[in-house]
Amino acid sequence: xxxxxxxxxxxxxxxTVKYYLREGLLPAGERTSATQAQYGEEHVARLGLIRVLVxxxxxxxxxxxxxxxxxxxxxxxxxxxxxxxxxxxxPVTGGAGADRTRARELVARRGWAVYEDAPALGQxxxxxxxxxxxxxxxLDALVERYADVAAELGRADVAAVPVDxxxxxxxxxxxxxxxxxxxxxxxxxxxQEDASARRFEPDATGPRGS
Amino acid sequence: xxxxxxxxxxxxxxxTVKYYLREGLLPAGERTSATQAQYGEEHVARLGLIRVLVxxxxxxxxxxxxxxxxxxxxxxxxxxxxxxxxxxxxPVTGGAGADRTRARELVARRGWAVYEDAPALGQxxxxxxxxxxxxxxxLDALVERYADVAAELGRADVAAVPVDxxxxxxxxxxxxxxxxxxxxxxxxxxxQEDASARRFEPDATGPRGS
Numbered sequence: 001x002x003x004x005x006x007x008x009x010x011x012x013x014x015x016t017v018k019y020y021l022r023e024g025l026l027p028a029g030e031r032t033s034a035t036q037a038q039y040g041e042e043h044v045a046r047l048g049l050i051r052v053l054v055x056x057x058x059x060x061x062x063x064x065x066x067x068x069x070x071x072x073x074x075x076x077x078x079x080x081x082x083x084x085x086x087x088x089x090x091p092v093t094g095g096a097g098a099d100r101t102r103a104r105e106l107v108a109r110r111g112w113a114v115y116e117d118a119p120a121l122g123q124x125x126x127x128x129x130x131x132x133x134x135x136x137x138x139l140d141a142l143v144e145r146y147a148d149v150a151a152e153l154g155r156a157d158v159a160a161v162p163v164d165x166x167x168x169x170x171x172x173x174x175x176x177x178x179x180x181x182x183x184x185x186x187x188x189x190x191x192q193e194d195a196s197a198r199r200f201e202p203d204a205t206g207p208r209g210s
Numbered sequence: 211x212x213x214x215x216x217x218x219x220x221x222x223x224x225x226t227v228k229y230y231l232r233e234g235l236l237p238a239g240e241r242t243s244a245t246q247a248q249y250g251e252e253h254v255a256r257l258g259l260i261r262v263l264v265x266x267x268x269x270x271x272x273x274x275x276x277x278x279x280x281x282x283x284x285x286x287x288x289x290x291x292x293x294x295x296x297x298x299x300x301p302v303t304g305g306a307g308a309d310r311t312r313a314r315e316l317v318a319r320r321g322w323a324v325y326e327d328a329p330a331l332g333q334x335x336x337x338x339x340x341x342x343x344x345x346x347x348x349l350d351a352l353v354e355r356y357a358d359v360a361a362e363l364g365r366a367d368v369a370a371v372p373v374d375x376x377x378x379x380x381x382x383x384x385x386x387x388x389x390x391x392x393x394x395x396x397x398x399x400x401x402q403e404d405a406s407a408r409r410f411e412p413d414a415t416g417p418r419g420s
Contacts, residue, residue, distance in 0.1 A: 048344055048345055052344045077411065079409075079410035082406040107400060113407040130265070130385075133261050136385045138370045139370070139385060139389070146363070146394055150398045154398055154402040154403075154404065156352060157402055158405035175346045175349060176352075184360065190317060190364075191322065192292060193292060193296070196289045200289035200292075
């Protein structure tokens, strides 16, 4: 298909498609004349993925290039690419100065096999630190419940990873990391809003709750 | 206590404490001389909360001021303050242009009572949109599982909100929103790493898994 059709099918403006071509995120099409080129299904799929990474994941062009390179040339071990995806996509907040002792204890108590320098360990440490600093009664008790739920989600995510090809596996892992983090936070807030309405405004939600 | 002791006890540098005083995030201490003031337990608690909001939540000074104002003068209904906390703390990514039809369908299917204009609805719409654009087989099936888990967490969070005073309730809701989002994401990534090690590198994790 021509570039205009590629833009139409993916919902990405022509100017943006050209930008991705110049930046090397999207491979060049097959030249049919001095000013025209043809694009195939692989371009449609690749643009869909770039849209997810840049538009929803908020990744920079440089990071997107790294992630796409990992998809084009996946590491031997699928386990290593889970780590690579986390590292590449990590907008890990804070944690650099946090004491990791409690985070390590939690992970050890759960018997989780994780790298000593996993960025998520710093993020967990910062959150546990904050919990202590905030000194809000009742929040501590929720941490183990969250860990139970996280274990369940982690198992479900990994069980669903396709193993027919490393490229399919990377694509799955990257997409799941980028999309399911905002998805999970959005769903939790909506569920909180519903639970809050039912607990604190039972009259208003009565008909819906019946 | 003096400002130096306040800084020591909260781990916040004296210069930063003075900055929070100037910005009005922290109420002035009781003047004991032209150059000295005394601070009480309420200052220690307030500083702990500011540290959480600014240092871990990454909130701006202006947003922190809004959140603290809501704590000092909480709305009548605890349900409304859950919404206010979400709105104030929302670093909702994208979603402005996303079609909300599927997001609304999911919420309706679950029977969740949420506002039509909840920011989380836009974030959910963007994630579901991205899921469609990415076209990765197997990911769709995970969405309902995530919604189940979110419902469980939302109920647990709300059930734990203290109702002895509106101020205690706001404090709980704000802290839970700021800290449990990064906590949940960090725990999920660590659990994924563990599940991935067990599925893809069973030899390396054998002894730990036994």
